[in-house]
Amino acid sequence: MSTDTPKEQGAMKSGPVRMADADFAADRRQNDMAGALRDYWAQVRSGDLGAIPAILGIVALVALFTALRPETFLTDRNIANLFTQALPVTILAMGLVFVLLLGEIDLSAGVTSGVCAAVMAKLIVDSGQPWYVAVLGAVVTGIVIGTAIGWLVAVIRIPSFVVTLALFLGLQGITLRLVGEGGTVPVRDDVIVALANKNMPVALGWALAAACAAGYAAVQLWRWRQQHSRGLSVKPLQMVVARVAVVAAALLGGTLLLSQDRAPSPLITLAGIPWGVLLVGVLLIACTFVLGRTPYGRHVYAVGGNAEAARRAGVNVTRIRISVFMIASTLAAIAGIVAASRLNSVTPSSGAGNDLLYAVGAAVIGGTSLFGGRGKARDAVLGGLVIAIIDNGLGLLGTKAYLNFLITGSVLLLAASIDALARRRRSSAGR
Amino acid sequence: MTPVLDLRGIDKSFGSVQVLHDVDFVAYPGEVTALVGDNGAGKTTLVKCIGGVHDLDRGEFYFDGVPVRPRSPRDANALGIEIVHQDLALCENLDIVENMFLGRERTRGLSLDYSTMEEEATRVLSNLSVRTIGSVRRPVAALSGGQRQTVAIARAVLWDSRLVVLDEPAAALGVAQTQQVLELVRRLADKGLAVVLISHNMNDVFAVSDRIAALYLGRMAAQVRTSDITHREVVELITAGRSGKLGLRA
Ligand SMILES: Nc1ncnc2c1ncn2[C@@H]1O[C@H](COP(=O)(O)OP(=O)(O)OP(=O)(O)O)[C@@H](O)[C@H]1O
Numbered sequence: 001m002s003t004d005t006p007k008e009q010g011a012m013k014s015g016p017v018r019m020a021d022a023d024f025a026a027d028r029r030q031n032d033m034a035g036a037l038r039d040y041w042a043q044v045r046s047g048d049l050g051a052i053p054a055i056l057g058i059v060a061l062v063a064l065f066t067a068l069r070p071e072t073f074l075t076d077r078n079i080a081n082l083f084t085q086a087l088p089v090t091i092l093a094m095g096l097v098f099v100l101l102l103g104e105i106d107l108s109a110g111v112t113s114g115v116c117a118a119v120m121a122k123l124i125v126d127s128g129q130p131w132y133v134a135v136l137g138a139v140v141t142g143i144v145i146g147t148a149i150g151w152l153v154a155v156i157r158i159p160s161f162v163v164t165l166a167l168f169l170g171l172q173g174i175t176l177r178l179v180g181e182g183g184t185v186p187v188r189d190d191v192i193v194a195l196a197n198k199n200m201p202v203a204l205g206w207a208l209a210a211a212c213a214a215g216y217a218a219v220q221l222w223r224w225r226q227q228h229s230r231g232l233s234v235k236p237l238q239m240v241v242a243r244v245a246v247v248a249a250a251l252l253g254g255t256l257l258l259s260q261d262r263a264p265s266p267l268i269t270l271a272g273i274p275w276g277v278l279l280v281g282v283l284l285i286a287c288t289f290v291l292g293r294t295p296y297g298r299h300v301y302a303v304g305g306n307a308e309a310a311r312r313a314g315v316n317v318t319r320i321r322i323s324v325f326m327i328a329s330t331l332a333a334i335a336g337i338v339a340a341s342r343l344n345s346v347t348p349s350s351g352a353g354n355d356l357l358y359a360v361g362a363a364v365i366g367g368t369s370l371f372g373g374r375g376k377a378r379d380a381v382l383g384g385l386v387i388a389i390i391d392n393g394l395g396l397l398g399t400k401a402y403l404n405f406l407i408t409g410s411v412l413l414l415a416a417s418i419d420a421l422a423r424r425r426r427s428s429a430g431r
Numbered sequence: 432m433t434p435v436l437d438l439r440g441i442d443k444s445f446g447s448v449q450v451l452h453d454v455d456f457v458a459y460p461g462e463v464t465a466l467v468g469d470n471g472a473g474k475t476t477l478v479k480c481i482g483g484v485h486d487l488d489r490g491e492f493y494f495d496g497v498p499v500r501p502r503s504p505r506d507a508n509a510l511g512i513e514i515v516h517q518d519l520a521l522c523e524n525l526d527i528v529e530n531m532f533l534g535r536e537r538t539r540g541l542s543l544d545y546s547t548m549e550e551e552a553t554r555v556l557s558n559l560s561v562r563t564i565g566s567v568r569r570p571v572a573a574l575s576g577g578q579r580q581t582v583a584i585a586r587a588v589l590w591d592s593r594l595v596v597l598d599e600p601a602a603a604l605g606v607a608q609t610q611q612v613l614e615l616v617r618r619l620a621d622k623g624l625a626v627v628l629i630s631h632n633m634n635d636v637f638a639v640s641d642r643i644a645a646l647y648l649g650r651m652a653a654q655v656r657t658s659d660i661t662h663r664e665v666v667e668l669i670t671a672g673r674s675g676k677l678g679l680r681a
């Protein structure tokens with residue numbers, strides 16, 4: 001502030017108003033690598049952990065299970081299995097991220113997936129509908145359930161955990177009614193079954209992975225150039241390149257793993273990315289775009305951060321609240337379809353087991369806060385992998401069922417503790 | 432001169448508690464109107480009625496001479512009313528730019544136009560001479576009270592508005608920053624906007640305002656030109672509701 005000469009109070013009204021020089025423009029953050037790393041470290045220390053716990057968890061768990069089951073865990077077949085195992089929970093978790101961003105919860109997401117899967121199966125088996133009609137029926141069912149939850153939470157203002165706890169019970173009744181007590185509806189439609197059980201051609205997998213990596217690089221670099229040329233605050237180019245490299249390596253590495261022949265007998269070949277993984281990839285890109293780059297996404301974060309402030313800024317808070325439950329239930333419907341594809345059937349207990357707990361755990365492990373306002377779509381993918389590794393590893397170890405419950409419950413508690421402690425840390429660091 | 436804002440006979444109750452009684456209030460273009468009153472007099476309540484945060488119970492609301500009734504903040508924004516709330520109303524998890532454009536984001540196609548928003552935000556903040564904010568992409572949670580106040584003010588002046596209401600904007604500000612806010616208030620009025628400033632600091636009020644409106648226990652005690660009233664009279668209006676022949680009848 002270079003021109004700050006104190007003025008006489010009375011003179012101000014008539015005299016020309018002088019504004020102090022803008023030191024703001026020069027007051028930018030350092031754009032070099034060291035500065036950026038320092039910022040990142042400060043951010044982590046203040047409790048903003050991002051993807052770190054999930055990535056550490058993946059590394060540690062893979063090491064642990066490889067050590068315990070060296071001959072079965074890291075085989076190509078088991079890895080492919082692990083990916084398909086992660087699909088339903090990941091998709092469910094991606095929907096829950098939206099709900100958690102508002103600091104709400106949807107305890108009925110798991111059974112919603114069961115109801116929707118039952119609707120789909122009944123449409124195929126009983127009414128002989130083609131798969132796309134059945135899928136549409138399931139998705140519409142999800143939207144209807146989500147609208148009902150959203151309306152009860154946002155308009156009537158019942159706490160979401162009560163509404164969805166009630167639906168958790170009620171919807172199980174509907175699945176039971178649809179499927180019949182002790183019954184099973186088989187799912188044999190080729191397209192539905194292929195979703196979790198068939199792989200795309202190896203060449204197509206490589207082409208898609210390469211296209212995604214190139215697309216990601218192009219978007220990131222274009223954005224960097226855009227900001228740089230307009231003189232806006234930018235991350236250092238090295239940082240952008242590093243991020244692109246990590247994402248590309250993950251994409252191509254995953255494709256390499258899934259392109260190995262994992263057939264149990266040398267007579268046939270079994271290789272390629274499962275179609276369900278592609279589905280998760282598409283959903284991830286869509287949700288990331290919606291949350292990160294659209295006004296709607298900003299409004300979701302805003303309502304989660306401070307609903308009254310959002311309302312005063314002109315955001316329609318009620319509509320945002322209803323919409324996140326609709327998205328969660330729609331994604332739950334898709335998760336239910338994938339789960340039905342994986343198991344080739346729908347039973348009265350579809351979606352009523354651990355799925356919801358796993359999905360909440362996945363979102364929280366991935367870095368989404370239970371307190372609202374923080375979280376990303378990718379959290380569901382990272383956390384979903386962690387959960388699938390635990391589930392898969394424990395299966396290989398042949399642990400007793402009671403231990404499985406204890407361990408999974410502990411993992412969820414651990415993730416929630418990290419979230420709560422990080423939040424305390426943030427508020428004491430003023431973030 | 433038609434007032435930008437002309438309120439007549441405003442009543443507002445919360446449940447059984449009536450907070451505003453038959454309040455008249457005017458704000459003219461090109462003028463700063465100071466709204467004063469003791470704690471709990473109803474200043475913030477009146478401001479929230481103007482901004483569509485509360486719906487008023489009774490009374491007439493004229494904007495540029497046209498009868499209107501903003502029922503939501505969005506309605507008020509659409510009319511050209513911008514409010515800096517006493518409790519700031521920022522989202523801590525969003526960054527400065529996102530907060531400034533919240534509810535009115537710039538888009539290109541389906542996608543947010545971050546670059547344009549950042550440029551405009553930076554320009555406005557530079558004019559406010561904000562210091563030590565660092566990057567405009569910092570989350571608001573990492574800002575000090577005064578810096579948050581500046582962001583809230585910057586958000587209000589970002590838009591082409593007709594009426595800007597600032598509810599105790601200088602409450603958390605240091606000496607130099609307060610001076611800057613007062614300069615800004617004056618500048619907005621000189622641009623032809625109607626500005627309403629709420630403050631407990633009589634020096635600030637007399638330095639910057641053209642008119643003073645004093646609320647006393649939810650009633651408008653008086654609204655007069657600043658040049659027609661003395662410091663002591665304003666204090667009496669605030670504390671007793673009357674001063675000489677001004678103010679409420681006993
Ligand atoms: N939402 C509400 N519900 C009930 N009473 C309220 C509400 N908001 C304000 N009041 C009451 O209305 C009266 C006026 O409050 P208001 O916030 O308008 O005062 P103010 O003049 O802004 O005071 P201050 O100078 O302390 O900011 C107070 O008695 C307060 O208790």
Ligand SMILES: [Mg+2]
Pocket residue numbers: 474475476517598
């Ligand atoms: Mg107040």
